[in-house]
Amino acid sequence: MDIPLIKGVVSKQAHVGVPDGTYEEEYARDGFFGKYAHLYRTQPLTNWDSIEGPLKPRAFDPVKSIQNDYNDDFFTSRKTFLENADVKIQMASLRKSMSYYFRNADADEVHFIHQGEGMMETDFGTLQYEKGDYLIIPRGTIYRIHPKNETQTLLIESMSEVNFPEKGILGQHALIDPAVIRTPTPHIAMADVNGTEGKYELKIKRCNQLTTVTYGFKPVNVVGWKGTLTVQQLNVRDIRPVLSDRYHLPPTAHITFVATNFVICTFLPRPLENGDPTAMKVPFQHLNIDYDEVLFYHQGQFFSRTGINEGMITFHPQGIEHGPQKGAVERAKDAKRTDEIAVMIDTKNPLFMTEAAESVSNNEYWKSWR
Numbered sequence: 001m002d003i004p005l006i007k008g009v010v011s012k013q014a015h016v017g018v019p020d021g022t023y024e025e026e027y028a029r030d031g032f033f034g035k036y037a038h039l040y041r042t043q044p045l046t047n048w049d050s051i052e053g054p055l056k057p058r059a060f061d062p063v064k065s066i067q068n069d070y071n072d073d074f075f076t077s078r079k080t081f082l083e084n085a086d087v088k089i090q091m092a093s094l095r096k097s098m099s100y101y102f103r104n105a106d107a108d109e110v111h112f113i114h115q116g117e118g119m120m121e122t123d124f125g126t127l128q129y130e131k132g133d134y135l136i137i138p139r140g141t142i143y144r145i146h147p148k149n150e151t152q153t154l155l156i157e158s159m160s161e162v163n164f165p166e167k168g169i170l171g172q173h174a175l176i177d178p179a180v181i182r183t184p185t186p187h188i189a190m191a192d193v194n195g196t197e198g199k200y201e202l203k204i205k206r207c208n209q210l211t212t213v214t215y216g217f218k219p220v221n222v223v224g225w226k227g228t229l230t231v232q233q234l235n236v237r238d239i240r241p242v243l244s245d246r247y248h249l250p251p252t253a254h255i256t257f258v259a260t261n262f263v264i265c266t267f268l269p270r271p272l273e274n275g276d277p278t279a280m281k282v283p284f285q286h287l288n289i290d291y292d293e294v295l296f297y298h299q300g301q302f303f304s305r306t307g308i309n310e311g312m313i314t315f316h317p318q319g320i321e322h323g324p325q326k327g328a329v330e331r332a333k334d335a336k337r338t339d340e341i342a343v344m345i346d347t348k349n350p351l352f353m354t355e356a357a358e359s360v361s362n363n364e365y366w367k368s369w370r
Contacts, residue, residue: 116151125184160260245275285323300340
């Protein structure tokens, strides 16, 4: 066990009773799980005069990009905004049924439905989806999407298997009761959609290239299945966040999915830390050491940050501090709860912005802490 050292002016406990005139900053390894230090500064290091270089915090609007450049082809319309060797963070929009079936032979996919509702055909059967759904599609699964109205999806491609986290001492029903996870049911009698003389195309993505296979029958012709591998569906309303009335929990308390070298977290409406007037309510200042942090703002009022609308993404890379904007602490003093819904992707390896992200980037975002 590491015994913490205490030097100078500090609080008795992390995130509680921060001494007047100081700003607590968490400096920690391994995404809040490793060694740590809490630094009590006279000014937060986000009070910068200027930033030039690749570590500048960024914000951009992927919804604007996919709407401006919309086309009906599912593969070419999905845009990548951030990527590394482990994960691609994309967004896509569909306004009518896909004209072909699709298989991703490169990656597992996590679709977060930002807007819209509809139906998805898969090897395992059909699922009805709606706003706020996560759809976890294992690598190699055949699927086709039929939107009832425009469907906007945050699409995360994972080069490793996506799983639910181990919950340890919290017990198996905390955060997500496995009973709420839905899976497809085979239904081969569904009417043909977009068929051409009984021919059906399957487009397979491998190494980011497409192979087209044509059949005289629907390739999702499974009449039954059993096992432990399938498409899974989870809506945010069925996630029960872990709470503390007297302590601001770290982001890792909100992990929804884990993969190799990154995690996906879900921030949901919840009561704030009202049990102790000295407890922090807003996310604490922290230095990204081992993870890049990406936040997709889905719905609600984002009380720790202004100037961010629904559907936008913020990107805070490793190596530079970030935290709440200057007015957030004052705004939170009398607040009792938050109604925001956001998806966070934390990646162990650095992410790189694409041209698509640069084209809809707010280049003044770094000034929002001043």
